């Protein structure tokens with residue numbers, strides 16, 4: 198409990214004791230009134246202050262105003278009727294404050310829970326100088342420095358391991374609970390926890406650019422993007438609060454006046470009392486609090502599963518996803534190609550690979566990384582000049598003074614080089630050296646282990662269509678698509694072609710249906726931005742993709758997409774339940790009050806009760822259990 202919450206608890210207890218004591222102390226008249234007013238002041242002074250503030254700043258219609266008006270009104274009625282029943286006004290204030298206390302406690306607790314889940318911020322980095330480790334703040338470490346991570350510590354910065362082996366716990370980043378083994382030469386991202394060995398890491402990014410900082414920024418800013426439901430509630434409150442105030446005024450004045458005109462007794466006291474009760478009932482706090490809390494819990498629960506959602510609006514859109522479009526390389530397939538053959542080349546295999554690897558040395562495409570790996574040797578960038586990457590085609594460069602081109606048939610056509618078709622299945626990298634065709638390298642990729650299951654899961658959770666867009670050759674694309682059970686394929690697309698195909702799909706979707714695109718951001722960043730929901734692969738994908746995307750999957754597993762949809766549906770379900778439940782109870786109570794059936798006590802019980810239930814319901818969004826398959 199915070200200090201503020203403790204103080205409120207003390208005020209609640211004092212007021213309760215005072216109320217009980219006053220029941221047994223036989224005072225009447227003015228001293229009695231003063232004693233009750235003192236109890237009222239203890240419990241309600243802050244509400245009165247806020248209400249006055251609201252009126253002074255020209256925005257009177259808030260819940261503080263409603264509570265102040267209703268409780269002071271109850272006092273006025275008690276004085277007027279000389280009943281001496283001052284308990285009511287105080288009790289209403291007391292219950293209201295108990296409700297507020299509960300709510301601030303519950304909200305604070307779930308926020309702390311979520312932050313604890315996201316506890317990936319590293320506090321320090323170890324730098325070794327003359328055999329001594331010194332701790333420095335991660336943002337003081339220059340790119341290219343060597344840092345040391347010991348067992349039990351968080352990896353503070355992104356980098357490459359230069360020495361050591363270890364198991365890493367990546368669960369805070371990816372939701373994956375199995376430890377991952379790493380060794381010298383592997384890339385490592387910040388936010389993982391070292392479970393076993395000592396690692397020496399050469400940093401490749403500054404702290405602000407490292408994975409942890411990006412994730413934290415993302416989650417912290419997520420709540421600023423409002424969903425339609427949240428926007429609806431704030432618009433609703435703007436109309437609702439003044440409306441109930443005027444309705445109360447009508448109850449208090451118009452009905453007694455009407456009765457007078459009709460010749461009956463006006464009965465002012467009854468109607469003013471009803472109007473005051475009406476005000477107590479009308480307070481919309483259950484809605485105002487529980488809806489943002491549900492979204493916050495949903496986003497927090499998703500991030501615990503390794504799914505980062507950048508705003509409530511995307512969470513809401515995910516629940517309506519009906520078309521899911523995939524990129525192939527790096528998304529459904531691993532993007533790790535093996536060289537399976539070299540055909541029609543006047544060069545020997547290793548030499549051709551060397552040319553290819555050198556020409557590709559600056560590209561971040563999975564093909565380029567695979568060719569460099571297949572070559573295996575060290576790459577001396579001094580030998581390479583004039584590198585040009587043509588997206589969806591390949592690369593051209595000058596290597597040792599020879600012009601080298603490596604890419605697909607489109608590239609060869611563009612350069613006017615006569616190439617030879619290949620009949621093996623696989624991705625074909627044609628090579629041209631000094632303008633002469635130099636044969637082709639056949640490489641093949643494997644599909645990710647969960648891709649097929651991921652497509653099946655999407656179907657099961659109500660996605661109507663799955664589509665694969667790829668820049669790769671038709672034969673490979675068709676084979677992958679039929680293996681995975683994707684509904685439609687479009688192949689041999691340039692990045693602009695992917696956008697065009699996406700536009701067509703967007704035009705086909707139903708009015709309330711949403712389209713999600715899943716990619717790794719290499720040659721598909723424009724599509725990621727254009728889709729209703731852009732989903733990027735976080736570990737493999739480029740930084741640009743993570744920036745352009747609305748949802749980031751930390752562990753690159755396509756199975757996470759149906760999980761993300763499941764989480765969003767659960768969260769939206771909770772939001773709807775809360776809206777419907779609080780509105781029904783609210784309007785029901787308002788009607789009962791206007792008819793004179795409930796008194797102020799029942800009203801405040803109903804109000805606090807609904808709020809508590811709605812908040813407890815909202816917290817459910819934090820947990821998600823995937824349906825068994």
Ligand code: ADP
Nearest residue numbers: 525526560562589590591604605667668669720
């Ligand atoms: P995908 O849609 O499957 O992710 P891309 O649009 O990234 O594929 O690339 C499409 C095709 O362009 C590749 O299959 C390859 O033939 C060619 N290509 C793209 N970049 C390169 C590169 N760096 N080196 C060689 N070929 C490339």
Ligand code: MG
Nearest residue numbers: 524526527719
């Ligand atoms: Mg790609």
